Amino acid sequence: MQTDISRRQFFKKGALAAAALAVSNVPQVRASERETDLQLATLIDVSRCIGCEACVDACKQSNDAKFPRPVKPFPKMVPARVKVEDWSEKKDVRNRLTPYNWLFIQRAVVQTDDGEKEITLPRRCMHCVNPPCVKLCPWGAAIQQINGISRMDPDLCLGGAKCKNVCPWKIPQRQTGAGLYLDILPSLAGNGVMNKCDRCYDRIAEGKNPACIEACPEQVQTIGPRREILKQAHELASSMNGFIYGETENGGTNSIYVSPVPFETLNQAIDKGQGKPSLKKVKDEMSEANTLAAALVIAPFAGLASAIGRYYKTVKKHASGGPS
Amino acid sequence: MNPRTIVIHPGSRRKTIYLITLFVITLTGFAQMPIFKRYYIADIPGLGWLDEFYVTHYLHYLAAAVLLAVVFDGLAGYLLMFRKQYRIMISGRVRGVLLFCLALTGALMVVKNLSGYWLFSQQATIMMDILHIALTVFYLCAALWALVSGKKWIEKF
Numbered sequence: 088m089q090t091d092i093s094r095r096q097f098f099k100k101g102a103l104a105a106a107a108l109a110v111s112n113v114p115q116v117r118a119s120e121r122e123t124d125l126q127l128a129t130l131i132d133v134s135r136c137i138g139c140e141a142c143v144d145a146c147k148q149s150n151d152a153k154f155p156r157p158v159k160p161f162p163k164m165v166p167a168r169v170k171v172e173d174w175s176e177k178k179d180v181r182n183r184l185t186p187y188n189w190l191f192i193q194r195a196v197v198q199t200d201d202g203e204k205e206i207t208l209p210r211r212c213m214h215c216v217n218p219p220c221v222k223l224c225p226w227g228a229a230i231q232q233i234n235g236i237s238r239m240d241p242d243l244c245l246g247g248a249k250c251k252n253v254c255p256w257k258i259p260q261r262q263t264g265a266g267l268y269l270d271i272l273p274s275l276a277g278n279g280v281m282n283k284c285d286r287c288y289d290r291i292a293e294g295k296n297p298a299c300i301e302a303c304p305e306q307v308q309t310i311g312p313r314r315e316i317l318k319q320a321h322e323l324a325s326s327m328n329g330f331i332y333g334e335t336e337n338g339g340t341n342s343i344y345v346s347p348v349p350f351e352t353l354n355q356a357i358d359k360g361q362g363k364p365s366l367k368k369v370k371d372e373m374s375e376a377n378t379l380a381a382a383l384v385i386a387p388f389a390g391l392a393s394a395i396g397r398y399y400k401t402v403k404k405h406a407s408g409g410p411s
Numbered sequence: 412m413n414p415r416t417i418v419i420h421p422g423s424r425r426k427t428i429y430l431i432t433l434f435v436i437t438l439t440g441f442a443q444m445p446i447f448k449r450y451y452i453a454d455i456p457g458l459g460w461l462d463e464f465y466v467t468h469y470l471h472y473l474a475a476a477v478l479l480a481v482v483f484d485g486l487a488g489y490l491l492m493f494r495k496q497y498r499i500m501i502s503g504r505v506r507g508v509l510l511f512c513l514a515l516t517g518a519l520m521v522v523k524n525l526s527g528y529w530l531f532s533q534q535a536t537i538m539m540d541i542l543h544i545a546l547t548v549f550y551l552c553a554a555l556w557a558l559v560s561g562k563k564w565i566e567k568f
Contacts, residue, residue: 169449217526223464225444227537240533247445253464276446338526372465373524379472380521386476390483398491 126216126235126341127291128316129300130309131209133346134327137305138192138207143181145302146190146211149287154178154187155241155280157264162273169278171263183362184211186262186282190299193363195356197348206348206356209299209307210364211284212237212258213333213340216313219372220250220259229281235313235341238285243267245277255337255372256364259283313341320345338371429481433554436474440547442467475517482510489565502553502562509550516543 157175164171174180178187190211197206218237221229228243229250239250239259245268251259259281268277287297295301300308309319317334320343324331332344344366346353354366442461447453453462460466489497499507516539523531523539531539556562 166450168451222524223443223468225540227533227540230533243537249445249464252445373526376465376468376472377525379469379476380525382476383472383479383518383521386479387483390480390485391487393480393484394487394491397488401492 125233126313127286127310128214128235128313128341128343129286129297130311130316130320130323131342131344132307132309132323133206133208133344133348134329135305135307136192136207136209138194138205139304140181140192141302141304142209142299142307143188143190143192145298146284147181147188149290149298150189150285153241153285155262155265155282157262157279158269159264161264162269164278165274172261172279173263174260175262175264184258184260184283184364185362186260186280189282189284191362193357195348195353197352197356199348204348206346206353208344208346208353211299211342212286213256213336213342214284214286215337216339216341217337217371217373219253219255219337222373223253224250232288234291236286236288236291238288239281239283241266241280241282244280245271246279246281247277248281250281253372255369257361258364260362316343332366336369338374425481425485428477429485432474432478432481436471436478437547437551439467439471439474440543443471472521475514479514482514493565495568497565497567500563500566502557503564506550506553506557506564509546509553513543513546513550516546 155175157173159175161171161173174185174187177185181188181191183191190209192207193210195206195208197204214235214237216235218229218231221231221237225247226243226245228240228245229237230240231237244266246261246263246266248259248261251257251261260283261279261281263279266277266280268279271277287295287299290297296310297308300310309316311319320331320334323329323345327345327347329345329347330349332346332350333340333342344350350366357363357366359365438461441447443464445464447458447461453459489499519531519539520543523536
């Protein structure tokens with residue numbers, strides 16, 4: 088009987104400890120030294136952007152071969168609640184993210200000391216240091232390269248859109264009628280492929296800059312090792328008495344924006360919604376789960392301790408002549 | 412008195428916790444795929460959380476921690492106290508090996524999810540995902556087979 092109470096207490100305490108871990112105020116995890124050395128980041132100087140959309144054109148042109156080529160008619164979706172998402176007839180849309188527009192210019196009209204001013208900034212995937220879209224993809228179709236680029240594998244993606252669901256900025260965009268699902272159970276599972284900026288990983292592999300950076304007439308963006316980019320970002324922010332976005336968001340990203348206007352102000356002024364990401368503060372979405380990983384290390388030892396405790400209690404009980 | 416000769420029946424409370432944990436970990440494991448909303452299961456009152464990927468992710472980790480504790484408690488308890496009175500049956504060995512493989516692939520996936528780890532190629536990640544799901548299906552089949560045919564984990568000599 089004593090043994091049972093002990094076990095009950097153990098499980099109760101174990102569950103409480105695990106729950107406490109889950110709900111505790113976990114400190115924001117920031118990019119480690121190692122990641123800072125290995126990952127490439129971009130610095131986006133918002134004060135330089137004139138909103139000319141040369142980067143948008145360059146992105147579309149450079150990535151045209153990667154855009155989805157859907158097969159029509161689309162398979163009948165079962166159940167009917169699964170909506171077709173077709174952007175193939177709206178490829179020219181450029182005021183939001185779509186499967187055919189991986190970068191757009193976001194505009195905000197704000198009041199400054201010099202009066203009303205339009206601020207423009209290029210928006211695309213933030214390329215998080217620890218990207219939930221990659222880590223939580225149930226199929227391994229999302230990839231993070233060692234240089235920090237996260238991208239979708241169009242040959243493997245089934246278009247379930249979990250990556251979009253877990254992305255704090257809802258960046259990936261789905262196109263129905265393309266991808267692997269057509270060859271498996273097109274009506275019952277999957278719904279196309281997810282698409283987003285891959286930061287021109289193929290160009291970077293060839294030693295070139297991403298198309299948007301190369302095409303920009305104002306040199307808004309700079310690319311380099313994360314540590315250097317962060318140093319530059321802080322120097323730039325100091326020089327303009329400005330603000331930084333992307334350094335700590337979601338535990339750290341590889342897109343560091345520097346603006347003369349606070350990002351809270353910009354976030355209030357921009358048009359947000361489907362395909363139009365916010366500029367809000369974002370907590371590290373993966374940190375709680377990764378803290379829970381510690382519980383997984385402790386758990387086997389807790390089990391062993393419980394068994395050994397029971398064993399010695401039993402030995403003690405029988406040594407003192409208790410019932411068997 | 413040699414404790415290994417003491418007649419004690421392995422606890423049923425541990426079995427109850429084990430079964431509940433197994434249910435939760437299987438449910439939250441399948442919830443890692445975007446299927447529960449599509450197939451209306453998350454629409455059932457009280458099951459909306461099955462479509463919350465972060466919630467099911469945390470619960471999967473928590474259930475894995477409880478399951479590991481229960482399994483290690485049971486295994487160590489068996490080795491310390493019941494080894495001389497009970498033998499592990501084939502059904503127990505099969506499920507034990509499958510559980511071990513599930514824990515191993517799960518542990519690798521936990522490491523993969525940590526920040527700053529690029530230990531696994533895309534192919535390795537896909538293999539781990541498929542293997543983890545396949546092992547779950549095998550385990551459920553083995554458990555069903557054991558339930559239907561009355562096979563137990565351990566049996567008295």
